[in-house]
Amino acid sequence: xxxxxxxxxxxxxxxxxxxxxxxxxxxxxxxxxxxxxxxxxxxxxxxxxxxxxxxxxxxxxxxxxxxxxxxxxxxxxxxxxxxxxxxxxxxxxxxxxxxxxxxxxxxxxxxxxxxxxxxxxxxxxxxxxxxxxxxxxxxxxxxxxxxxxxxxxxxxxxxxxxxxxxxxxxxxxxxxxxxxxxxxxxxxxxxxxxxxxxxxxxxxxxxxxxxxxxxxxxxxxxxxxxxxxxxxxxxxxxxxxxxxxxxxxxxxxxxxxxxxxxxxxxxxxxxxxxxxxxxxxxxxxxxxxxxxxxxxxxxxxxxxxxxxxxxxxxxxxxxxxxxxxxxxxxxx
Amino acid sequence: xxxxxxxxxxxxxxxxxxxxxxxxxxxxxxxxxxxxxxxxxxxxxxxxxxxxxxxxxxxxxxxxxxxxxxxxxxxxxxxxxxxxxxxxxxxxxxxxxxxxxxxxxxxxxxxxxxxxxxxxxxxxxxxxxxxxxxxxxxxxxxxxxxxxxxxxxxxxxxxxxxxxxxxxxxxxxxxxxxxxxxxxxxxxxxxxxxxxxxxxxxxxxxxxxxxxxxxxxxxxxxxxxxxxxxxxxxxxxxxxxxxxxxxxxxxxxxxxxxxxxxxxxxxxxxxxxxxxxxxxxxxxxxxxxxxxxxxxxxxxxxxxxxxxxxxxxxxxxxxxxxxxxxxxxxxxxxxxxxxxxxxxxxxxxxxxxxxxxxxxxxxxxxxxxxxxxxxxxxxxxxxxxxxxxxxxxxxxxxxxxxxxxxxxxxxxxxxxxxxxxxxxxxxxxxxxxxxxxxxxxxxxxxxxxxxxxxxxxxxxxxxxxxxxxxxxxxxxxxxxxxxxxxxxxxxxxxxxxxxxxxxxxxxxxxxxxxxxxxxxxxxxxxxxxxxxxxxxxxxxxxxxxxxxxxxxxxxxxxxxxxxxxxxxxxxxxxxxxxxxxxxxxxxxxxxxxxxxxxxxxxxxxxxxxxxxxxxxxxxxxxxxxxxxxxxxxxxxx
Numbered sequence: 001x002x003x004x005x006x007x008x009x010x011x012x013x014x015x016x017x018x019x020x021x022x023x024x025x026x027x028x029x030x031x032x033x034x035x036x037x038x039x040x041x042x043x044x045x046x047x048x049x050x051x052x053x054x055x056x057x058x059x060x061x062x063x064x065x066x067x068x069x070x071x072x073x074x075x076x077x078x079x080x081x082x083x084x085x086x087x088x089x090x091x092x093x094x095x096x097x098x099x100x101x102x103x104x105x106x107x108x109x110x111x112x113x114x115x116x117x118x119x120x121x122x123x124x125x126x127x128x129x130x131x132x133x134x135x136x137x138x139x140x141x142x143x144x145x146x147x148x149x150x151x152x153x154x155x156x157x158x159x160x161x162x163x164x165x166x167x168x169x170x171x172x173x174x175x176x177x178x179x180x181x182x183x184x185x186x187x188x189x190x191x192x193x194x195x196x197x198x199x200x201x202x203x204x205x206x207x208x209x210x211x212x213x214x215x216x217x218x219x220x221x222x223x224x225x226x227x228x229x230x231x232x233x234x235x236x237x238x239x240x241x242x243x244x245x246x247x248x249x250x251x252x253x254x255x256x257x258x259x260x261x262x263x264x265x266x267x268x269x270x271x272x273x274x275x276x277x278x279x280x281x282x283x284x285x286x287x288x289x290x291x292x293x294x295x296x297x298x299x300x301x302x303x304x305x306x307x308x309x310x311x312x313x314x315x316x317x318x319x320x321x322x323x324x325x326x327x328x329x330x331x332x
Numbered sequence: 333x334x335x336x337x338x339x340x341x342x343x344x345x346x347x348x349x350x351x352x353x354x355x356x357x358x359x360x361x362x363x364x365x366x367x368x369x370x371x372x373x374x375x376x377x378x379x380x381x382x383x384x385x386x387x388x389x390x391x392x393x394x395x396x397x398x399x400x401x402x403x404x405x406x407x408x409x410x411x412x413x414x415x416x417x418x419x420x421x422x423x424x425x426x427x428x429x430x431x432x433x434x435x436x437x438x439x440x441x442x443x444x445x446x447x448x449x450x451x452x453x454x455x456x457x458x459x460x461x462x463x464x465x466x467x468x469x470x471x472x473x474x475x476x477x478x479x480x481x482x483x484x485x486x487x488x489x490x491x492x493x494x495x496x497x498x499x500x501x502x503x504x505x506x507x508x509x510x511x512x513x514x515x516x517x518x519x520x521x522x523x524x525x526x527x528x529x530x531x532x533x534x535x536x537x538x539x540x541x542x543x544x545x546x547x548x549x550x551x552x553x554x555x556x557x558x559x560x561x562x563x564x565x566x567x568x569x570x571x572x573x574x575x576x577x578x579x580x581x582x583x584x585x586x587x588x589x590x591x592x593x594x595x596x597x598x599x600x601x602x603x604x605x606x607x608x609x610x611x612x613x614x615x616x617x618x619x620x621x622x623x624x625x626x627x628x629x630x631x632x633x634x635x636x637x638x639x640x641x642x643x644x645x646x647x648x649x650x651x652x653x654x655x656x657x658x659x660x661x662x663x664x665x666x667x668x669x670x671x672x673x674x675x676x677x678x679x680x681x682x683x684x685x686x687x688x689x690x691x692x693x694x695x696x697x698x699x700x701x702x703x704x705x706x707x708x709x710x711x712x713x714x715x716x717x718x719x720x721x722x723x724x725x726x727x728x729x730x731x732x733x734x735x736x737x738x739x740x741x742x743x744x745x746x747x748x749x750x751x752x753x754x755x756x757x758x759x760x761x762x763x764x765x766x767x768x769x770x771x772x773x774x775x776x777x778x779x780x781x782x783x784x785x786x787x788x789x790x791x792x793x794x795x796x797x798x799x800x801x802x803x804x805x806x807x808x809x810x811x812x813x814x815x816x817x818x819x820x821x822x823x824x825x826x827x828x829x830x831x832x833x834x835x836x837x838x839x840x841x842x843x844x845x846x847x848x849x850x851x852x853x854x855x856x857x858x859x860x861x862x863x864x865x866x867x868x869x870x871x872x873x874x875x876x877x878x879x880x881x882x883x884x885x886x887x888x889x890x891x892x893x894x895x896x897x898x899x900x901x902x903x904x905x906x907x908x909x910x911x912x913x914x915x916x917x918x919x920x921x922x923x924x925x926x927x928x929x930x931x932x933x934x935x936x937x938x939x940x941x942x943x944x945x946x947x948x949x950x951x952x953x954x955x956x957x958x959x960x961x962x963x964x965x966x967x968x969x
Contacts, residue, residue: 062676066680069680105659177648198787209794
């Protein structure tokens with residue numbers, strides 16, 4: 001039965017290899033941390049992973065040895081002292097390991113929960129099934145894409161007026177639920193410019209799977225420009241087609257549900273579309289934001305994300321859809 | 333009439349006459365025999381196991397590829413809700429209750445549970461509650477709010493259909509069965525132990541069922557309240573969980589997990605009890621650290637009531653409170669560590685025989701070791717913030733609830749089915765089944781840890797490609813079918829054994845506890861002569877003046893009891909189980925079935941909001957209970 005032991009060791013080695021490989025190479029791995037919080041958690045993980053591997057190998061070794069011992073030396077009786085074995089293996093060694101982990105836990109927890117005096121506050125509300133994003137004091141409202149400056153401590157103020165969601169961008173920080181009646185805060189300080197995908201982690205109904213969020217970490221200068229651009233009321237549509245699209249937007253049901261600042265559209269059912277053309281994704285990461293996808297989404301969003309509030313507009317003429325898409329893409 | 337020696341043919345004949353159930357359909361509905369009820373529990377629970385497994389396989393087909401269209405989002409949400417609900421409420425808990433029902437009286441050297449009619453009642457409630465939950469598929473509205481049914485998603489404004497009501501009422505419904513069963517176990521274990529079976533001579537499986545039962549009694553009320561208040565909110569417009577009405581959303585989570593976490597141990601503890609029975613038998617020596625293990629079981633029972641908040645680490649509670657629950661969640665590792673090393677020591681000092689049951693026990697050790705380690709990880713607050721509600725957690729709890737509970741249950745099948753059915757299972761096929769399950773299990777569930785690291789949340793019906801999830805999901809889906817095939821091999825093995833299996837001798841494994849002293853399957857009266865226990869291992873300890881307790885059982889010491897031929901069993905008192913009294917065993921009766929039907933009608937009435945049906949149910953149930961409690965000369969004996 002030493003064949004067993006060997007097979008087991010090979011299996012463990014493969015498992016370890018897979019873990020290490022996936023952690024190094026994954027595009028959205030929580031260990032590929034881009035903010036101080038995710039980074040601290042990742043270092044807790046590597047400590048635990050080391051301890052866990054050691055514990056698994058040693059204890060599994062004991063199991064295999066104990067199970068196969070009789071086959072190897074049937075006649076000899078073991079001099080193992082049961083009480084000592086159970087005391088040391090089952091109580092003392094685990095207590096030492098757990099004590100180490102407890103200290104690490106308390107230390108890390110307090111570090112991750114501490115507020116900083118110079119935070120940038122951003123209000124994020126979980127909706128069915130998308131994220132509303134507000135920058136308090138600026139009047140800027142957007143959806144499903146949060147821009148933050150690199151190096152500034154961020155405080156996401158998380159709320160919900162419907163069901164419970166959970167905000168999770170693995171490369172930046174752990175999760176925090178959005179709970180009706182109980183606002184929560186999630187803090188992180190991003191250290192690398194880039195785009196980081198996340199999604200809702202608490203089951204929130206039919207389209208829980210399509211409730212993505214993208215956090216865009218900009219350099220402080222880029223973030224300043226991004227925010228300043230959104231504080232200005234949008235200009236008149238740039239092209240003739242976009243102007244025609246704006247008319248369609250007003251004429252059809254669109255304006256009843258969506259807001260576009262600087263126009264009469266002030267609905268609050270769906271996401272604010274004031275800068276929809278600048279966002280990378282549509283429908284909370286259901287589709288990439290391309291002109292083609294925008295047209296398909298307008299015609300029949302239900303076919304991509306069934307059960308959402310937006311009805312299909314199959315009766316719109318191709319020209320109207322093209323104009324509408326061109327108008328929306330021009331909103332940046 | 334006292335039997336202290338091997339019963340004569342005449343006596344055996346007389347016993348059978350007095351104990352036999354009515355044949356055919358009447359006997360099916362009115363039996364109160366703990367063995368028939370126990371088997372029914374096991375069969376019914378396994379029917380639900382295979383149904384819930386089939387739901388999981390369909391989900392795995394859906395998740396095998398990105399943006400697949402096998403299941404609509406509605407169906408996917410219904411499937412995972414019913415998969416979890418079924419596995420927890422309709423498979424894991426009842427299958428353990430079934431083994432307990434069958435084995436505890438035999439292990440105690442008794443002839444039935446303390447309340448045989450209540451026992452029948454708890455089975456009928458389990459069956460009807462299961463049918464109640466699954467009837468939701470017939471009307472096309474299965475529960476879809478997750479097995480945990482968090483509010484406000486499950487409140488009327490967000491789930492207006494009847495789906496959630498099936499769940500909420502079904503959970504309260506089945507809670508009756510579990511609670512009644514637990515009371516029965518506690519009284520049986522305290523009062524029906526064979527003379528001489530002191531608490532520290534009880535088989536560990538009996539210890540585990542005792543802890544199981546106390547935990548059920550203290551935790552199930554919490555989930556009954558959680559689901560009950562949810563239904564009050566939904567059906568009668570109260571506002572316990574409605575923020576607008578002054579209620580609290582998190583109240584539900586506290587109530588639910590106050591049951592939900594002990595429930596994990598409710599499932600796990602009897603499974604370890606099974607392992608503690610199997611390992612010594614196939615190591616051919618007594619269990620090392622018996623007192624350690626018994627103490628560990630009781631300790632886990634207590635501590636498990638102080639860890640529920642670790643399911644709520646991401647709800648934004650104050651860090652100090654969270655740290656407390658984090659610490660307790662670490663401490664609960666210690667009793668499990670003790671059990672682990674006691675099992676290893678047992679094997680170490682023995683000579684292990686690799687029977688199928690033992691393979692499942694060793695497989696359990698290797699799987700539970702990993703599930704336990706990841707359990708420590710998710711107790712670490714900051715790490716849990718990353719992995720909670722991700723596939724890492726799906727991996728963790730399947731290692732614990734599938735690996736560390738289902739593997740021992742399969743081991744228990746290979747170990748005890750010969751006793752229950754009188755037929756040996758095929759060992760070679762059993763070993764193939766084990767290896768298929770073991771490999772399929774690990775390949776299916778291990779990669780889920782990694783998917784969690786890669787940001788895959790739980791309960792999503794589909795995902796886009798390009799996130800690095802595709803390959804692992806395909807691998808998992810394939811392996812899940814391998815695992816399923818392994819379980820089907822055991823099913824086939826069982827069916828085959830009923831036709832072609834070798835007849836099982838009373839004690840095929842040379843085991844030590846009392847259930848092996850009687851024939852396989854045991855006669856209706858379990859033991860003709862009442863066993864007397866003088867040590868922890870009745871069949872291993874040397875006995876002066878040993879007799880055979882049934883026609884072909886192993887010799888043990890027995891006690892002469894007046895009325896040994898009657899439908900009676902001895903009652904013992906105190907820690908050291910001194911003979912105290914004789915308890916009559918009720919004759920077969922339809923009352924448990926009728927009462928259960930009454931309760932069922934009440935729940936159907938609540939479900940369809942039909943007062944009349946509910947009132948009829950209450951009337952039937954109440955009359956049956958009155959009849960049940962009516963002391964007549966017949967049921968006084």
